[in-house]
Amino acid sequence: MAEVKTVAVIGAGTMGRGIAYVAALGGYRTVLEDLLPNALRKAESEIRSQLDKAVELGKVSVGVADATFSRIEYAASVEEAAREADLVIEAVPEEMESKIEIFTLLDKICRPGTILASNTSSLSITEIASVTYRAEKCLGMHFFNPVHKMKLLEIVRALETDDDTLATAVEVGRRMGKEVVAIKESPGFITSRINAMIGNEAFYMLQEGIASAGDIDKALKLGLNHPMGPFELVDLVGLDTRLHILDYLHKTFGEKYRPAPLLVQYVKAGRLGRKSRRGVYEYPEQDAIEA
Numbered sequence: 001m002a003e004v005k006t007v008a009v010i011g012a013g014t015m016g017r018g019i020a021y022v023a024a025l026g027g028y029r030t031v032l033e034d035l036l037p038n039a040l041r042k043a044e045s046e047i048r049s050q051l052d053k054a055v056e057l058g059k060v061s062v063g064v065a066d067a068t069f070s071r072i073e074y075a076a077s078v079e080e081a082a083r084e085a086d087l088v089i090e091a092v093p094e095e096m097e098s099k100i101e102i103f104t105l106l107d108k109i110c111r112p113g114t115i116l117a118s119n120t121s122s123l124s125i126t127e128i129a130s131v132t133y134r135a136e137k138c139l140g141m142h143f144f145n146p147v148h149k150m151k152l153l154e155i156v157r158a159l160e161t162d163d164d165t166l167a168t169a170v171e172v173g174r175r176m177g178k179e180v181v182a183i184k185e186s187p188g189f190i191t192s193r194i195n196a197m198i199g200n201e202a203f204y205m206l207q208e209g210i211a212s213a214g215d216i217d218k219a220l221k222l223g224l225n226h227p228m229g230p231f232e233l234v235d236l237v238g239l240d241t242r243l244h245i246l247d248y249l250h251k252t253f254g255e256k257y258r259p260a261p262l263l264v265q266y267v268k269a270g271r272l273g274r275k276s277r278r279g280v281y282e283y284p285e286q287d288a289i290e291a
């Protein structure tokens with residue numbers, strides 16, 4: 001198994017900052033990078049306030065919180081972030097072109113032994129890995145939102161991923177406090193494939209006027225014991241992210257995943273969920289990440 005000391009995270013949005021948090025809490029030196037300096041500043045202040053809340057709730061000591069915070073560095077470029085990393089986790093938007101661009105660059109910058117992981121929710125790791133000269137060292141590490149609360153890490157083995165890379169990622173995931181399931185690559189893996197289907201069906205129902213968003217959420221929570229309704233969840237995930245996933249599943253699996261026209265309309269209107277303060281529901285005050 002490869003030794004991992006430094007983890008780089010590319011993209012400091014909803015997922016990247018959460019992954020940096022659990023990596024640092026797991027004891028790794030962590031370097032977080034984003035194209036937008038503002039995203040990095042926001043990530044830094046959210047990580048700090050999340051650690052403060054964890055202290056208040058008695059989940060970590062002041063010493064652990066401070067040590068975690070000091071293990072995270074912020075880099076102005078992918079080169080700066082990744083050159084010393086043993087593992088790089090990419091968390092840029094769910095578009096194949098962006099993933100390929102980042103992996104091409106990472107393959108040039110990183111040491112030959114560095115493992116390259118993508119947090120993609122649905123895309124083919126085999127396709128992303130094929131632009132590198134180290135396909136055997138590429139895999140999917142699919143974290144869930146909010147990263148510090150959600151227990152699962154889905155590890156995705158692509159066509160060429162070797163045993164050592166898989167074992168290393170499983171061990172890193174455990175040190176980050178996650179329960180791991182390792183799966184063979186397939187579009188949408190286990191979770192996104194099922195979740196996208198439920199969420200899309202909910203948009204079709206809303207579009208057909210069968211019930212209000214609130215009642216559809218209530219029905220799934222109280223009748224099917226889901227912890228969140230499909231609209232509460234899509235507002236958290238991001239409607240744009242969900243649409244990217246559905247587009248990909250539609251392309252790979254066919255008609256049954258065709259995105260509901262209402263979802264497409266919401267995304268066109270900029271109603272992206274909590275991150276834009278309006279999704280299916282309205283969020284006048286931006287929520288800080290809850291501890």
Ligand SMILES: NC(=O)c1ccc[n+]([C@@H]2O[C@H](COP(=O)([O-])OP(=O)(O)OC[C@H]3O[C@@H](n4cnc5c(N)ncnc54)[C@H](O)[C@@H]3O)[C@@H](O)[C@H]2O)c1
Pocket residue numbers: 010011012013014015016033034035036039090091092093094095098102119120121122142143144145236237238241
């Ligand atoms: N949001 C979720 O609930 C969720 C859950 C699991 C997995 N994912 C996956 O995680 C990935 C990221 O999703 P997100 O919700 O964090 O997106 P996001 O839009 O919140 O954040 C993406 C970040 O990447 C940055 N970025 C864009 N291009 C970049 C580049 N070339 N280099 C560096 N940074 C760049 C953006 O500035 C932004 O800050 C996607 O693949 C998504 O499918 C999302």
